[in-house]
Amino acid sequence: MLATPVRKFIFIVILTLMATLISLPQSFYLFGKKVNRPNIDVKIGNISFKRDIKMHLGLDLAGGSQLTFEADMSKVPAGGQADALTGVRNIIENRVNLFGISETTVQTSNFEGKDRIIVELPGVSDTVSAIELIGKTAQLSFAEIQEITPEGESTPSATLVPTDLTGADLQSAQVLFDRNTGSPAISIQFTEEGGKKFADITSRNVGRELPIILDNQIISAPTVQEQITGGSAQISGKFTVDEAKQLSIQLNAGALPVPVNLIEQKTVEATLGAMSVKQSILAGAVGLVMVGIFMIVSYGTLGIVADIGLFIFSVISLALYKLIPITLTLPGIAGFMLSIGMAVDSNILIFERFKEEKLIRNIPDALEVSFGRAWDSIRDANVATIITSLILMNPMDWDFLPSSGPVRGFAITLLIGVVLSLFTGIYVSRNLLRLFIKERKGKKK
Amino acid sequence: MKWMRYRWLYLLISGTLLISGIFSMIKWGFQVGIDFTGGSLLEYRLPDGSIKTFKEKSIDQSQKDEIKANLENETGGEVTEIRFENIGPTVGPETLKRTIYALIISTSAILLWVAYQFKNVKFGVSATLATLHDSLILIGSFSILGHFFGAELDFLFVTALLTILSFSVHDTIVVFDRIREMRKTNYGELSEMADSAVTETMVRSINNSFTIIFMLLALILLGGDTIKWFAVALLIGTISGTYSSPFVAVSLLVTWDELSKRIKK
Numbered sequence: 210m211l212a213t214p215v216r217k218f219i220f221i222v223i224l225t226l227m228a229t230l231i232s233l234p235q236s237f238y239l240f241g242k243k244v245n246r247p248n249i250d251v252k253i254g255n256i257s258f259k260r261d262i263k264m265h266l267g268l269d270l271a272g273g274s275q276l277t278f279e280a281d282m283s284k285v286p287a288g289g290q291a292d293a294l295t296g297v298r299n300i301i302e303n304r305v306n307l308f309g310i311s312e313t314t315v316q317t318s319n320f321e322g323k324d325r326i327i328v329e330l331p332g333v334s335d336t337v338s339a340i341e342l343i344g345k346t347a348q349l350s351f352a353e354i355q356e357i358t359p360e361g362e363s364t365p366s367a368t369l370v371p372t373d374l375t376g377a378d379l380q381s382a383q384v385l386f387d388r389n390t391g392s393p394a395i396s397i398q399f400t401e402e403g404g405k406k407f408a409d410i411t412s413r414n415v416g417r418e419l420p421i422i423l424d425n426q427i428i429s430a431p432t433v434q435e436q437i438t439g440g441s442a443q444i445s446g447k448f449t450v451d452e453a454k455q456l457s458i459q460l461n462a463g464a465l466p467v468p469v470n471l472i473e474q475k476t477v478e479a480t481l482g483a484m485s486v487k488q489s490i491l492a493g494a495v496g497l498v499m500v501g502i503f504m505i506v507s508y509g510t511l512g513i514v515a516d517i518g519l520f521i522f523s524v525i526s527l528a529l530y531k532l533i534p535i536t537l538t539l540p541g542i543a544g545f546m547l548s549i550g551m552a553v554d555s556n557i558l559i560f561e562r563f564k565e566e567k568l569i570r571n572i573p574d575a576l577e578v579s580f581g582r583a584w585d586s587i588r589d590a591n592v593a594t595i596i597t598s599l600i601l602m603n604p605m606d607w608d609f610l611p612s613s614g615p616v617r618g619f620a621i622t623l624l625i626g627v628v629l630s631l632f633t634g635i636y637v638s639r640n641l642l643r644l645f646i647k648e649r650k651g652k653k654k
Numbered sequence: 655m656k657w658m659r660y661r662w663l664y665l666l667i668s669g670t671l672l673i674s675g676i677f678s679m680i681k682w683g684f685q686v687g688i689d690f691t692g693g694s695l696l697e698y699r700l701p702d703g704s705i706k707t708f709k710e711k712s713i714d715q716s717q718k719d720e721i722k723a724n725l726e727n728e729t730g731g732e733v734t735e736i737r738f739e740n741i742g743p744t745v746g747p748e749t750l751k752r753t754i755y756a757l758i759i760s761t762s763a764i765l766l767w768v769a770y771q772f773k774n775v776k777f778g779v780s781a782t783l784a785t786l787h788d789s790l791i792l793i794g795s796f797s798i799l800g801h802f803f804g805a806e807l808d809f810l811f812v813t814a815l816l817t818i819l820s821f822s823v824h825d826t827i828v829v830f831d832r833i834r835e836m837r838k839t840n841y842g843e844l845s846e847m848a849d850s851a852v853t854e855t856m857v858r859s860i861n862n863s864f865t866i867i868f869m870l871l872a873l874i875l876l877g878g879d880t881i882k883w884f885a886v887a888l889l890i891g892t893i894s895g896t897y898s899s900p901f902v903a904v905s906l907l908v909t910w911d912e913l914s915k916r917i918k919k
């Protein structure tokens with residue numbers, strides 16, 4: 210049986226190796242050879258654990274748009290608002306999915322009675338059409354024209370009478386090109402019930418125009434030639450190909466139950482994000498090296514142990530970001546860097562204590578005593594940071610607290626950093642030092 | 655070292671800094687970012703590779719197109735929009751409200767923690783005042799930096815403020831812990847114990863700040879514009895937090911102790 214310190218040492222080594230492996234990029238070059246790192250795919254009995262290990266970058270690093278819409282609930286009866294908001298959320302989600310943007314998130318939030326939908330679109334550069342796509346209510350309806358001849362006047366006037374056939378009766382919509390004109394059009398397929406309604410309406414209106422209305426605007430008013438029973442129709446407005454595509458997505462995803470307004474927009478272009486990534490990696494590396502040198506200069510051999518602890522701290526942090534996974538943002542990187550600076554604090558506290566204790570005790574005892582004494586103040590002192598980062602992180606999504614991406618990103622990495630530093634600063638460096646001092650003692654004998 | 659003998663000097667330093675900060679706050683106020691006021695921020699990359707930033711009141715698509723077209727005319731090349739933020743006028747004040755809630759909640763949580771930690775009014779209040787001192791210095795310096803260099807109070811600034819709040823408490827707890835530990839075995843004057851506690855924690859305190867300062871300096875110099883002021887705020891707070899633990903918190907504690915003894919006599 211191995212001695213406990215050796216076993217703990219082996220545990221630390223294995224943990225570090227695993228964390229290093231995970232924190233490496235997907236593929237990289239080693240001595241001119243391309244190396245691919247495998248993904249996790251573990252199966253133990255019925256439980257399978259599968260993860261693509263990659264760093265999730267926030268919009269400020271990957272580029273993309275964050276759009277915040279406010280739902281206009283003025284016409285929704287009290288009590289139905291929560292349902293309406295969920296409806297809006299789902300339909301917006303459908304629309305962005307149909308549009309083919311991956312890794313989007315659609316969230317709702319409510320603050321002091323105002324309902325918001327927050328849409329994050331990574332990698333989208335054409336924000337204008339994304340806003341069009343998401344923000345349009347897309348309420349489709351068919352109307353009949355009724356002619357009224359008011360008394361005493363000879364010219365008849367017409368009014369539009371909406372029918373009960375709406376976008377809700379659609380089965381599907383798709384873009385096609387009109388056989389006669391070659392311009393883009395939308396073919397719609399009604400549901401069974403919708404098809405019946407459509408047949409009724411067309412039979413009543415043979416020879417008359419049947420206006421098709423989208424969001425209170427007539428987009429097309431074809432003349433009905435004969436009753437249509439097949440349950441399908443074609444809308445040929447004056448669309449461009451893009452407009453037609455957008456409308457078909459909106460019709461397929463469904464109309465929004467309430468109108469929404471864009472109230473906030475944040476867009477970062479991908480190249481700016483890539484530049485930020487480069488700058489942060491450089492800043493992180495330079496800072497880390499500086500801290501490392503500083504520790505060795507100040508504490509000599511002890512400093513090397515602290516640096517090993519710092520290296521382990523960094524790789525475990527990166528591995529955790531990938532595994533949890535955490536969306537890394539610029540303020541998140543700042544949080545990570547701040548936590549590196551703070552992580553060595555526990556080492557410094559212990560080493561300073563060790564310098565004093567060394568004078569009155571033998572070295573192994575002095576080591577144990579300084580770890581024990583310093584632990585109390587390390588723990589007490591870090592609680593304040595943990596409290597603050599938990600409040601900034603707002604894990605319960607409380608609506609009265611900020612839930613903005615940048616602040617949350619910072620708080621999460623800071624929290625992980627502080628908690629992890631308790632582990633690396635105490636457990637890892639304590640066991641490394643124990644082993645180290647034992648070795649030296651053994652040599653002296 | 656007889657640190658506590660030079661309390662007048664610490665009062666002078668802190669007083670000067672606090673008064674200049676408060677002066678600037680009253681005279682110049684703050685540059686408040688669009689996070690809180692609402693408005694638009696646009697950033698373009700010009701054909702020569704440089705970046706130009708515009709700050710406007712909330713603008714719409716056509717105004718945005720106009721700015722870009724003007725810029726392209728001026729420079730005679732292709733201009734890329736690399737950042738666009740538009741924050742509606744109702745959103746800003748709301749964010750401000752949430753931020754204030756977060757400030758109130760975390761400040762009270764930290765204070766409760768300090769009170770629980772020390773179970774002693776003198777320790778608790780001194781630590782709190784030192785934290786308040788750091789916050790005021792940070793806010794004051796951003797008023798000055800805002801006036802001269804355009805630093806803005808935004809959401810990230812408040813995040814930095816909260817972080818510094820906890821860092822400052824962190825640092826003070828380490829020193830106070832030392833004093834408490836000594837009081838268990840020692841029956842001397844508080845000022846003497848304070849002196850030796852400050853001496854013993856001084857190197858740790860300075861070394862720890864150095865490592866944080868290294869990381870933040872790297873971030874300020876190399877990390878790009880977006881989080882530059884955020885890192886500056888953290889840096890100012892770290893320096894102030896390190897200074898205030900021995901020189902403000904402990905000074906206050908010792909002064910309070912002496913005053914209460916004098917009153918009792």
